[in-house]
Each structure stands twice: as structure tokens, then as C-alpha cells.
Amino acid sequence: MLNILPEETAQELKLNGKVLAKKFESVSVLFTDFEKFTQYAEKLPPEKLVESVDYYFSKFDLIMEKYDLEKIKTVGDCYMCAGGLPFPTNDHAFKMVLAAFEIASFVSDSKNNNPLNHTRFDIRIGINSGPVVAGVVGTKKFAYDIWGDTVNIASRMESNSEPGKINISENTYELIKDIYDCDYRGEIEVKNRGIMKMYFVNNLKT
16 A cells, blocks of 8 residues: 555555545645657557656656655656645645656656667656645545646646646746746646746756
């Protein structure tokens, strides 16, 4: 269970047979997605496709561990994680952007370092910060998941990003603007959300 649930959540499930949903007032949620993945998927043998995705996601898992962030799930070529839960922290946005830079750097380096000749991708990254509800669903194959508008907007940040870029919402920008140098992209039309302000993160301020 510790491989699929946060330790605190696994202990609660073990003791009580269920886990109460919890609201977290401030977390940062990150989504990644591989550029043109569907086109590659149609042409690659299934085992090669899985090997390529596993190559990336295994490294992303290590990056999550490094920054004490929580992997939530993968869906196809989408990787989703969160910071600031199951234990609230004040630096979740800062850590999430650090992790995002490492993910982007790893993906970029992998295009030049490909000893197994697996398919290499470009990646889009999006981050949003705000409140979420977290809990466990299922009775056999348990899944720790998060819900709320914050999650939906984080997904929109990813889909409106560009290859190799870290696209953040105004909420995340307000949390990191004193630490990171960012480029304001303007107000962008977002599917089912209307107009939203977005920023590309460049680097740490000196």
C-alpha cells in the first residue's frame, strides 16, 4: 500500500478500513504531457511505447521523491503530481517549479542521450495552485486522488503550454514571483474557463 498511497493515508486505511476525504487549502498541482504522443503511439510497437513511457515516468518518480512531492497518477502519457499534501507546507509551489525544471531538463537531455534508441519526446508542463479535496477511491485497487477546480485549471495550464516550457497560472505566479523570473503571456482563452492569465517560468532570480 505504501507504493500507491501516502504513508499517513495507508495507515488510516489499515486502521479504519476507509479514508476520510480531506480538504487542503493550498497545494500545487502539476501536469505533464508528451507532445505528439498519439502520432508516435500509432506507429510504435506496444512494447516499445511502454518502454519509452516507463523510461520517463520512472525518472519523474525519483524527482517527486527528491522534492517530497506526491505522485497522484498517470493516465496514458499524462503524469500528475501535487505538493502540499498529505501534510500542508508553505513551499509547495517553489518545490513544484524546481521539480518541473528537472523534468524539463531530463526530457531535453534525453533527446541527445538515447543509448537504447527509444522514442524521445518533447514535453509540455503546467502548474496551478489552490485548494483541493484529497481522498481514496475504490475497494480493491485503491487510488489516492485529488479533486477540485484547482486540478482542472492545472490541466488547462499544461494544454496551453509549449514544448519544453513551464506554464503557470496567476495563482502559482503570486506564490513564486519573488523567487522566480517569469514572463507574462497575457490573458489567454481557455477551453470551458474563459480568459486566464498565464506565465512562463524562466529561472530562479539571482
